[in-house]
Amino acid sequence: MIREASRPWSIVVGLLFLLTYFFIQSRGPDLTLRARMQEAFQSFALHDAELTRDVLLVRAGLLPSYDSLAATSRDWSQDLEALRRESASGSREAVAALSEPIEALAGAVQRKQALIEHFKSDNALLRNSLIYFDRAGQAPRSRSDRDNALISEIGVLSRAMMRFVVAPEPNSNIDVQALLDRLSKLPLSQDFRDSVVHGQMVFQVLPEVDRQLREIIAAPTAAHAHTMQNAVLQYSRQAEARAQVFRLLLYFAALILLGYLVCQFVRLRLNAVELHRTNEELNREITQHNRLQEANRQQELQLIQANKMTALGILVSGVAHEINNPNQLVLTNSRVLTKAWEDAVKILDRYQREDGELTLARLPYSEMRETVAALIRDVKAGALRIGRIVDDLKNFARPGPRGVADAFQLNDAVQRAMRLLAHLINQRTAKLRTNLAPHLPPMRGNAQQVEQIVINVLVNALEALPDRDRAITISTYFAVGDGSVVLEVRDEGIGIAPQHLQRLCDPFFTTKQETGGTGLGLAICLSLARAHKGCLEFDSAPGKGTRVVVKFQCLDEPASLHAEATA
Amino acid sequence: MRKHSVTDASRHYLAAGLALYAGVALAILSRVAAAQVPEPIAPLPLTIVVDSARASIGERLFHDVRLARDNAHSCATCHPLAQGGAQPRPRASAASDTAPPRDIPTIFNVGFNFFLNWDGAIDTLEAHAEAVLLSPNVMNTTWPELLAKLRADSDYVGDFRAAYGQPVTRDNVLDALASFERSLITPNSRFDRYLRGERDALTPAEQQGYQLFKSYGCIACHQGTNIGGNLFQKFGVFEAPDALPPLTRAIDLGRYEVTRVPRDRAVFRVPSLRNVAATAPYFHDGRAATLEVAVDTMARMQLGRRLTEGEIGFIVRFLHTLTGEWHGKPLPVVTSVTE
Numbered sequence: 001m002i003r004e005a006s007r008p009w010s011i012v013v014g015l016l017f018l019l020t021y022f023f024i025q026s027r028g029p030d031l032t033l034r035a036r037m038q039e040a041f042q043s044f045a046l047h048d049a050e051l052t053r054d055v056l057l058v059r060a061g062l063l064p065s066y067d068s069l070a071a072t073s074r075d076w077s078q079d080l081e082a083l084r085r086e087s088a089s090g091s092r093e094a095v096a097a098l099s100e101p102i103e104a105l106a107g108a109v110q111r112k113q114a115l116i117e118h119f120k121s122d123n124a125l126l127r128n129s130l131i132y133f134d135r136a137g138q139a140p141r142s143r144s145d146r147d148n149a150l151i152s153e154i155g156v157l158s159r160a161m162m163r164f165v166v167a168p169e170p171n172s173n174i175d176v177q178a179l180l181d182r183l184s185k186l187p188l189s190q191d192f193r194d195s196v197v198h199g200q201m202v203f204q205v206l207p208e209v210d211r212q213l214r215e216i217i218a219a220p221t222a223a224h225a226h227t228m229q230n231a232v233l234q235y236s237r238q239a240e241a242r243a244q245v246f247r248l249l250l251y252f253a254a255l256i257l258l259g260y261l262v263c264q265f266v267r268l269r270l271n272a273v274e275l276h277r278t279n280e281e282l283n284r285e286i287t288q289h290n291r292l293q294e295a296n297r298q299q300e301l302q303l304i305q306a307n308k309m310t311a312l313g314i315l316v317s318g319v320a321h322e323i324n325n326p327n328q329l330v331l332t333n334s335r336v337l338t339k340a341w342e343d344a345v346k347i348l349d350r351y352q353r354e355d356g357e358l359t360l361a362r363l364p365y366s367e368m369r370e371t372v373a374a375l376i377r378d379v380k381a382g383a384l385r386i387g388r389i390v391d392d393l394k395n396f397a398r399p400g401p402r403g404v405a406d407a408f409q410l411n412d413a414v415q416r417a418m419r420l421l422a423h424l425i426n427q428r429t430a431k432l433r434t435n436l437a438p439h440l441p442p443m444r445g446n447a448q449q450v451e452q453i454v455i456n457v458l459v460n461a462l463e464a465l466p467d468r469d470r471a472i473t474i475s476t477y478f479a480v481g482d483g484s485v486v487l488e489v490r491d492e493g494i495g496i497a498p499q500h501l502q503r504l505c506d507p508f509f510t511t512k513q514e515t516g517g518t519g520l521g522l523a524i525c526l527s528l529a530r531a532h533k534g535c536l537e538f539d540s541a542p543g544k545g546t547r548v549v550v551k552f553q554c555l556d557e558p559a560s561l562h563a564e565a566t567a
Numbered sequence: 568m569r570k571h572s573v574t575d576a577s578r579h580y581l582a583a584g585l586a587l588y589a590g591v592a593l594a595i596l597s598r599v600a601a602a603q604v605p606e607p608i609a610p611l612p613l614t615i616v617v618d619s620a621r622a623s624i625g626e627r628l629f630h631d632v633r634l635a636r637d638n639a640h641s642c643a644t645c646h647p648l649a650q651g652g653a654q655p656r657p658r659a660s661a662a663s664d665t666a667p668p669r670d671i672p673t674i675f676n677v678g679f680n681f682f683l684n685w686d687g688a689i690d691t692l693e694a695h696a697e698a699v700l701l702s703p704n705v706m707n708t709t710w711p712e713l714l715a716k717l718r719a720d721s722d723y724v725g726d727f728r729a730a731y732g733q734p735v736t737r738d739n740v741l742d743a744l745a746s747f748e749r750s751l752i753t754p755n756s757r758f759d760r761y762l763r764g765e766r767d768a769l770t771p772a773e774q775q776g777y778q779l780f781k782s783y784g785c786i787a788c789h790q791g792t793n794i795g796g797n798l799f800q801k802f803g804v805f806e807a808p809d810a811l812p813p814l815t816r817a818i819d820l821g822r823y824e825v826t827r828v829p830r831d832r833a834v835f836r837v838p839s840l841r842n843v844a845a846t847a848p849y850f851h852d853g854r855a856a857t858l859e860v861a862v863d864t865m866a867r868m869q870l871g872r873r874l875t876e877g878e879i880g881f882i883v884r885f886l887h888t889l890t891g892e893w894h895g896k897p898l899p900v901v902t903s904v905t906e
Contacts, residue, residue, distance in 0.1 A: 065609065065797070066797045067609070070682075071681070074690065123787075125787070127787040131783070201805075
C-alpha cells in the first residue's frame with residue numbers, strides 16, 4: 001500500500017531532479033563566458049595597441065617619459081589576468097579548452113613586455129649617446145692644433161653618424177664601422193675618445209633598438225589573442241549547442257512531467273467518480289440489507305406470533321370443546337332443573353301448607369323456595385357465560401367462516417355496529433360525532449368480522465368514558481399514503497396507562513376483570529384485522545382520551561387475504 | 568651630402584664645418600622633438616585619494632612589531648618615515664631570497680613606482696608586502712600566525728570590520744598596508760613648484776643643474792613622475808663598476824635573477840630620484856654615500872662622460888630641490904650613513 005502510494009511521488013521527485021539538472025546544464029557559467037571575456041579582450045587589444053603606439057612615440061622621442069608606457073603595460077598585464085581569471089572560471093571543459101590558448105597568449109605578452117623593457121633600456125642609452133653628439137657638436141672643448149687634424153675626422157664621423165641615424169642601411173654600416181675602428185685606434189684626447197665611444201654605442205644600439213621595435217610591432221600578441229578569442233568562440237558555440245540540447249531535454253522532461261501529472265489527475269478523477277459510485281451502491285445495499293433485515297425480523301415476529309396464536313388456537317379450541325361438552329350438560333341440566341324445581345315448588349308448597357315448615361339443606365323452605373330457583377338460574381347464567389367465553393375463544397382461535405371475501409363498504413359496517421350499539425351509546429355519551437368519508441373505495445373481506453372489530457373498539461371507547469358529557473368521534477377516511485381505508489375512533493375517556501399500551505392486544509390482558517372483561521376483545525380485533533391485511537394502532541393520553549386507528553387494505557389483494565385466512 | 572666633391576686642402580675646414588652642421592642638425596632634431604613634448608618629469612600630485620580608514624589601519628600595521636615573527640621589528644624599522652622612508656645603511660636583506668643584501672629604497676612615493684625592489688621582481692605593493700612578511704630573511708612570519716595575532720587584538724578586529732565590513736583576512740591586511748603606502752607621497756618639492764610654473768622656486772644654479780641633468784642624458788633614464796622607477800638599466804654601461812672588496816659577498820646579478828635572460832645580468836631598476844638627498848646611501852649596493860660620488864659614478868659608468876666638479880655641483884644642487892614635504896615638512900637630509 002505504502003509502496004504503491006510512494007511510487008508516483010518518486011516519479012515526480014525524479015522528474016523534478018531531472019528538470020533541475022537540465023536547467024542547470026542549460027544555464028551553465030560557460031554561456032556567459034563569451035560576453036564576459038569580450039570586454040577583457042577589447043581592453044586587452046586596446047592596451048596592446050596603446051603599448052605599440054607608445055613604443056613608437058618613445059622611439060620618435062615624442063613621449064616625455066616612460067610612465068605612460070609602464071602604466072599601459074601594467075594595465076595590459078591586468079587584462080591578461082582578467083582573461084586568465086575568466087577562462088579559469090568556466091566549467092572544467094572550458095578551462096581545458098582555454099588553458100592552452102591563454103598560456104600561449106600569456107607567453108606572447110610576456111615576450112612582448114620583456115622586449116619593451118629591453119627596448120626602454122636600450123633606447124635610454126641611445127638617447128644618451130645622441131644627446132652627447134648634440135652637445136659635442138655644439139661645444140667642442142679642445143681647440144689645440146694637434147687636435148685640428150682630428151676635427152676633420154670627427155666631422156666625418158658626425159656626418160657618418162648623421163647618415164647612419166637617418167638611414168641605418170647595411171652599406172653605410174660598413175663605412176661607419178670602419179671609421180669607428182680606425183678612430184678608436186688613434187691616440188685621442190678624452191673628448192674625442194668619448195665621441196668615438198658614444199659613436200660606437202649608437203652604432204651598436206640603434207640597429208638593436210630598431211630590431212626590438214620591429215619585433216615589438218610584429219609581436220604575435222594580437223594573433224594569439226585572436227586564436228584565444230576563436231577558442232572562446234568555438235567553446236561557447238559548443239556550450240551553446242550543448243545548452244540547446246539541454247533546453248530541449250528540459251522542455252521534454254517538463255512535458256513528461258506535465259503529462260504524468262495530467263494522467264495522474266485524470267486517474268484520480270476517475271477513481272473519485274468510481275469511489276462515489278461504489279459508495280452509493282454500498283449505501284443502497286446497506287439500506288436494502290437493513291430493510292430486509294427489518295422485514296425479516298418482522299416476519300419472524302409475525303411467524304412467532306402466528307405460531308403462538310396457532311398453538312393457542314389449537315389449545316383453546318381443544319379446551320373449549322372439552323369445556324363446552326360438560327357446560328352443555330350443565331345448561332341442559334339447569335333447564336331440566338328449572339322445570340323440575342317449578343314442579344317441585346308446587347309440591348313443596350302444598351307440603352308446607354299441609355305439614356308446616358320444612359327445611360331444605362338445613363334451611364327453612366320458605367327461604368329456600370326462592371333461593372333454589374335463584375341458584376338454578378345462576379347455574380344457568382354461569383353456564384351461559386361459560387358458553388359465551390368458549391364461543392369467543394373459538395372465534396379468537398379460528399376467526400369466522402372461511403372463504404368469504406365479499407366486497408363491501410367500511411361505512412356500512414360502521415353504521416351497522418352503531419345501530420347495534422345504539423342503546424349503549426345513548427347510555428354512555430351524549431356527544432357522538434360521526435365523520436364518515438363518502439366514496440371510500442370498497443374493501444374486501446368478511447363484513448361481519450369487520451363489524452365485530454368496530455363493535456369491540458367502540459365498546460371499549462364507550463366504556464372508557466366516565467360520564468355522558470365526554471365525546472366520541474368516529475371517522476373513516478382513505479389514507480392515500482399506503483392505500484388503505486381507515487377507521488378512527490377517538491374518545492375523551494380515561495386513557496390508557498403507557499405501560500399497558502404494548503400489551504393491549506395480548507390475549508387475556510384486561511383491566512376490566514371486575515366488570516367481566518375476558519381480555520380477548522382486542523386480541524380478537526387484531527386477529528381479525530390481520531385477517532383483512534390490516535393493523536391496529538393506539539395512541540393515548542391518560543385522563544384525556546384515546547385514539548384507535550384501524551387500517552384495512554382495500555381491495556386488490558384477495559390472494560394475501562386468502563393466505564392469511566388460511567394460516 | 569655624399570655628392571659633394573671636396574679638395575684635400577679645404578677638407579679639414581669643411582669637415583669641421585660639417586661636424587658643426589651635423590651637430591646643429593642633431594641639435595635641431597632633438598630641439599624639435601623637445602619642443603613638441605612637455606617636460607620629461609611630471610610633478611607629484613599635491614594630494615592623493617586613499618581610503619583613510621584603511622590607510623589608518625595600514626599605518627598601525629606598518630608600525631606594528633607583531634608583523635614580525637620575533638615581535639622585534641616592523642615595516643618602519645627599515646622604512647623609518649622620519650628618516651626619508653629608508654634606513655640610511657648600505658644593505659639589508661631583501662624580500663627575494665636569491666639576491667645578495669641590497670640598499671633599502673625609500674617607501675615614500677612608492678605608489679608611483681612601476682617596479683618594486685631593485686630587480687623589479689615584484690610590481691604591486693600588495694605582493695611586496697606579502698613577500699616581505701613571509702620572507703625568512705625579513706619578517707619571517709606566516710599568515711596563520713600573523714592573522715591569529717591580529718585577530719586577538721580587538722582594536723584591529725573592530726577597525727577592520729568598520730573599514731572592510733569583514734574580519735581580519737590576508738587580503739585586507741595587504742590592502743591596508745598598500746593603502747597606507749600609497750598615501751605616503753611627498754609633494755610640493757621646490758622642483759615640483761618650479762615645474763608648476765614658479766620660475767623662481769629654483770635658484771639659477773639649480774636651474775642650470777636641471778639643464779645639465781637633461782643635456783647630459785641623466786634624463787634618458789630618470790624621467791616620469793617619480794624621476795625613475797619605470798625602467799631597468801644595466802649598472803655599468805661604459806665602465807664596469809668598481810669592485811668593493813670589503814663588502815663583496817656575492818656578485819649581484821640583478822634582474823637576471825628574475826628573468827634568467829643573459830642581457831639582464833647586472834641590470835637593475837632605475838630608482839626614483841625623488842627625495843634623493845634624504846635617502847643616502849645610493850645605488851643597489853649602497854656604494855655611494857654622497858650625491859657627489861653618486862653623480863660622478865653615474866656620469867662615468869652610465870653616460871660615458873667625465874663631469875667637472877662644478878657640473879657635479881650644479882647637478883647635486885638640482886637633486887636637492889627634489890626633496891618633497893611629508894606632513895607639511897621637507898624630509899630631513901641624511902648626514903651620515905651607517906653600516
